Structure formats: C-alpha cells, structure tokens
Amino acid sequence: GQNIDQPTEMTATEGAIVQINCTYQTSGFNGLFWYQQHAGEAPTFLSYNVLDGLEEKGRFSSFLSRSKGYSYLLLKELQMKDSASYLCAAMDSNYQLIWGAGTKLIIKP
Amino acid sequence: IAGITQAPTSQILAAGRRMTLRCTQDMRHNAMYWYRQDLGLGLRLIHYSNTAGTTGKGEVPDGYSVSRANTDDFPLTLASAVPSQTSVYFCASSDSTSGSGELFFGEGSRLTVL
Numbered sequence: 418g419q420n421i422d423q424p425t426e427m428t429a430t431e432g433a434i435v436q437i438n439c440t441y442q443t444s445g446f447n448g449l450f451w452y453q454q455h456a457g458e459a460p461t462f463l464s465y466n467v468l469d470g471l472e473e474k475g476r477f478s479s480f481l482s483r484s485k486g487y488s489y490l491l492l493k494e495l496q497m498k499d500s501a502s503y504l505c506a507a508m509d510s511n512y513q514l515i516w517g518a519g520t521k522l523i524i525k526p
Numbered sequence: 527i528a529g530i531t532q533a534p535t536s537q538i539l540a541a542g543r544r545m546t547l548r549c550t551q552d553m554r555h556n557a558m559y560w561y562r563q564d565l566g567l568g569l570r571l572i573h574y575s576n577t578a579g580t581t582g583k584g585e586v587p588d589g590y591s592v593s594r595a596n597t598d599d600f601p602l603t604l605a606s607a608v609p610s611q612t613s614v615y616f617c618a619s620s621d622s623t624s625g626s627g628e629l630f631f632g633e634g635s636r637l638t639v640l
Contacts (some may be wrong), residue, residue, distance in 0.1 A: 421568065450628075450629075452629075458633070458634075459631035459632060459633050460616070460629075460631050462630075465628065504568070504569070506568075506569075513571065513584075514629075515568075516568030516569040516570070517568050518567055518568045
C-alpha cells in the first residue's frame with residue numbers, strides 16, 4: 418500500500434534549527450511536496466522536490482532521496498510564527514497526492 | 527475574489543439533510559479537488575476534476591457527489607449527511623494535472639453533522 422510517515426509532534430526553541438523527516442512508499446513517484454498549515458487555516462505550499470538533493474528557499478530547505486524514499490524539511494532561525502503543522506505529500510504514478518498526517522511544530526521562546 | 531473561495535465557512539447540519547459546499551476559483555486553473563481533513567489523519571481526497579465537464583473519484587467518495595459545469599465552480603454535495611461526515615472540507619485547485627502543480631487551497635468549510 419501507499420504510505421507517508423512523519424512525526425506527530427516536535428518542539429524546538431526560537432532561533433534554533435529543526436529538521437522534520439518524512440518517509441514515503443508510493444506506487445511510482447512524481448515528486449514530494451511540503452505544505453505549512455497554521456491552526457484553523459488552509460495549507461500553503463512550501464516546496465516541491467522531484468530530483469535528489471537539497472532545495473533552499475530562504476530559511477526553509479527541503480531534501481529528497483528517492484532511493485531511500487526519504488525527505489526532510491529544514492527550518493532555520495526559527496521564529497514563533499513558524500509554529501504550525503507541516504504536511505508531507507508524495508505524488509504517485511497517477512499524479513495523485515498521498516498525504517501524511519502532518520507534524521505539529523511547537524516553538525518555545 | 528482572489529484565489530479560492532469556499533462557502534459556508536462553518537455549518538451545523540442535522541443527519542439526513544442535504545448539503546452543498548460551494549467552491550469558486552478565479553485563477554482559471556484546470557484541476558480542482560475536494561479534500562476532507564480529520565484529526566490525526568492526512569488530507570483525504572474525496573473527488574477531483576481535471577478539467578471542466580469531467581470528474582473523478584478519490585480515496586473516500588462514498589456519500590459525496592460533485593459537478594464541474596465550468597472552470598470556476600466545483601460544488602460538493604452531501605445527499606444525506608451522516609455524523610461520520612463531520613470534518614473540515616478543503617477545496618483546492620492547480621494549474622496542472624500532472625507534474626509539479628502546486629495546490630492552492632480555500633480557507634475550508636467546517637461541517638458538523640448531528
């Protein structure tokens with residue numbers, strides 16, 4: 418079956434760095450997405466990886482290893498506004514998104 | 527209107543009633559989607575439409591129907607609501623039916639079925 422695993426909750430300190438991991442198993446693969454979702458709001462797009470390696474976008478970076486079925490989202494210089502859920506989603510061979518349950522990130526001062 | 531608009535934002539509904547959640551986008555995206563989001567679960571696809579005039583079933587289509595008469599509108603109908611359909615519903619769109627099409631989400635419709 419198709420499956421996405423990511424930690425349920427993580428805690429980090431303001432100004433620090435945190436890495437949120439995601440492992441996936443899909444029928445075929447057409448890319449890995451990360452979305453941010455603040456409580457009570459809609460998910461918003463953060464990143465898309467389809468090739469192995471690291472994609473950097475400001476304070477956020479996303480990494481993909483297709484051979485390992487593994488991705489991570491790296492958040493640097495954490496700010497209180499980064500407190501949110503981070504959703505990992507893999508696109509299968511039919512271009513359908515398989516979603517993880519999300520990682521709730523709690524930032525402490 | 528900018529982006530995707532959903533209505534209503536929130537609704538309490540008696541079991542057995544019919545309900546339509548509205549979704550309108552002004553980005554001229556070809557693909558549209560309806561998801562439900564429940565605590566502890568990932569977003570689950572209910573129905574989708576790759577282009578106006580066509581629709582398809584997602585992971586959890588039972589009890590729901592959709593139509594796509596034009597590019598902008600993609601309503602979701604619950605013919606006879608049941609308590610298990612209590613959820614937050616998100617409509618989304620993308621400008622590509624394949625590849626790296628980023629999803630744009632509406633603000634969600636919180637539905638409670640009693």
